[in-house]
Amino acid sequence: MTIGVAAAGAQAGAAVFDAVLGAELLGRGAIGGFVVFAVLDEQGRLQYRTTQRGGVTALDLPASWRDARVAAVISSGPDRPEPLTQFLAGADGLGLVTGHRLPNQPGADGRPLNRMALDLMAEGAPPQQAIDAVLAAHPEWDAGLIALHAQDGLGLGNSARAARRDDLGAFQRQGQQGRVALLHNSIYARGVLADELGGLAWARLTGQAGILQWLRLEQALSLRAATCDRVTVDAAGRIIGLETADPRLAGLNRRATAVCLGAEIWRDGRLIGHARTELYVEIRDGQAWPGGGAAQDFMLMRGRDGNG
Numbered sequence: 001m002t003i004g005v006a007a008a009g010a011q012a013g014a015a016v017f018d019a020v021l022g023a024e025l026l027g028r029g030a031i032g033g034f035v036v037f038a039v040l041d042e043q044g045r046l047q048y049r050t051t052q053r054g055g056v057t058a059l060d061l062p063a064s065w066r067d068a069r070v071a072a073v074i075s076s077g078p079d080r081p082e083p084l085t086q087f088l089a090g091a092d093g094l095g096l097v098t099g100h101r102l103p104n105q106p107g108a109d110g111r112p113l114n115r116m117a118l119d120l121m122a123e124g125a126p127p128q129q130a131i132d133a134v135l136a137a138h139p140e141w142d143a144g145l146i147a148l149h150a151q152d153g154l155g156l157g158n159s160a161r162a163a164r165r166d167d168l169g170a171f172q173r174q175g176q177q178g179r180v181a182l183l184h185n186s187i188y189a190r191g192v193l194a195d196e197l198g199g200l201a202w203a204r205l206t207g208q209a210g211i212l213q214w215l216r217l218e219q220a221l222s223l224r225a226a227t228c229d230r231v232t233v234d235a236a237g238r239i240i241g242l243e244t245a246d247p248r249l250a251g252l253n254r255r256a257t258a259v260c261l262g263a264e265i266w267r268d269g270r271l272i273g274h275a276r277t278e279l280y281v282e283i284r285d286g287q288a289w290p291g292g293g294a295a296q297d298f299m300l301m302r303g304r305d306g307n308g
Contacts, residue, residue, distance in 0.1 A: 001080075001087055002030045002186045004098035006072040006148040007201055009178020013039055013061075013068035015201040019182055020056040020075050022200045022212070024295050025277045027187035032295070033078030035059055036088045039068035040150055044093035050084040057295045070150050072096040074103070089114040095121055099145040100183045101162050107138055117147050128155030135159045144168075144183040154179040171198030178205035212276055212300045215239055215265070217258075220287045223250040229263035231275065233301075239279075242288055250286040258288040265301045276300040 003023050007015040016037070024032045032055035038048050041064075049065075051058045056075065065071070074087045086104045089112065090096040097103070097114040104112045111119070113134055120130035127147035132155070134145065139160035146156040156172055165185055171194040172181040180201045187193060196212055203210035215231070217239045224243045232241030242258060249256065259279035265272055277300045282289040290297045 001074050001076040001100050001103065003076070003182065003184040004072070004074045004088075004100045004103070004144070004146050005180070005182040005197075005201065006096055006098050006146045006154070007178060007180040007205060008070050008148055008150070008154070009180075009205040010069065010207070011067055011204050012071040012178065014066040015178070015180060015204040016071045016073045017056055017061075017066070018204050018214070019180075019197040019201040020073050021295060021298060022197045022300065023075075023184065023187055023193070024055050025298065025300060026191075026196060027189040027193055029187040030077035031055070031075060031187055033076055034080045034084060035073060035075040036084045037061065037065075037073045038071065038085075038088050038090050038096055038098075039065050040070040040090070040093070040096070041068065044150065046090040046092050046096075048085050048088075052080070052084070053078040055295055057293060070096065070148065072098040072146070072148060074098045074100070086112065087114075089118045091118055091122065093150060094118065095127070095147065095149040097121075097145060097147045099143060100185055101142045101144055103143045103145055105141050105143055107134070107141070113138060113141060113143050114145060117145055121147060121149060126155070127153040128157075131155040131157045144185075146181045146183060148179065148181070154181055156181045156183060158183070169194030169197075171195060173198060173202055175206075177207075178202075180205060209303070212302055213237060213273070215299045215301050217279060217281060217288065217290045217297050217299075220289045222287050223258065223283070225250070229260055230266055231259055231263055231279075232266050234267065249283065252283040253285075254283060255280060256283045258283065259299060271304065273301040273303040276302040
């Protein structure tokens with residue numbers, strides 16, 4: 001498994017969603033396939049949604065899950081062994097254990113590593129202590145774990161075997177407004193991916209704009225000829241105008257890149273940032289068409305001043 005994320009706080013569900021969608025847009029590798037998404041609902045009950053293909057936007061998530069205060073996700077390429085819930089352990093009222101690589105591997109006593117960590121939490125161990133104990137006892141098991149307690153505490157770590165990889169990323173942050181942690185491997189991107197994904201999740205938890213911000217194409221827009229590429233957005237991040245210096249783009253009738261990396265992003269007559277990812281959508285009749293909420297309808301902007 002290539003990425004695991006856990007978060008607690010206001011809109012924790014939206015925070016872990018944003019981190020995985022960010023990985024799908026910013027990275028390349030075994031991503032955008034299977035997903036397991038778990039929350040503890042308002043009554044503390046464990047709830048799951050899963051998909052084998054299509055990534056995080058293919059999940060049929062209840063709208064209320066965005067506001068879930070305890071949430072976790074694990075994702076990788078498509079078509080993984082069922083039941084998919086084996087990759088993300090949880091218990092009513094207690095917490096969640098996600099991770100990367102093979103967090104579901106049976107340990108020395110036959111229990112999956114993620115379940116062992118959860119059991120230690122149930123016995124009173126803090127999340128970090130639970131993670132450390134499981135991984136210390138299984139140094140050559142290929143796994144990284146993230147443990148999140150419903151009330152307090154967060155822990156993460158890699159086994160000695162997993163830690164020897166040279167493609168790892170990790171992020172952890174805690175504060176009064178929430179807790180978030182992620183681990184990833186085998187996802188290739190420009191920049192420090194873990195920090196960017198963690199920043200997206202933290203921005204959602206805190207309600208404060210981060211360096212990267214979401215933009216979305218929600219309706220078909222005409223591609224207007226211009227001397228430079230420009231995207232115009234409203235205050236909610238909806239794309240409301242597309243200008244292109246490519247004289248051929250509007251004449252296409254296929255999927256194509258409607259917004260290139262580095263394109264200017266404008267709002268209310270002011271340059272506010274540049275495209276950090278591309279917008280790859282259907283071009284038809286001189287217009288760019290959204291795909292009905294798929295990942296391709298979203299893009300990321302890097303703000304000029306760090307907050308757009």
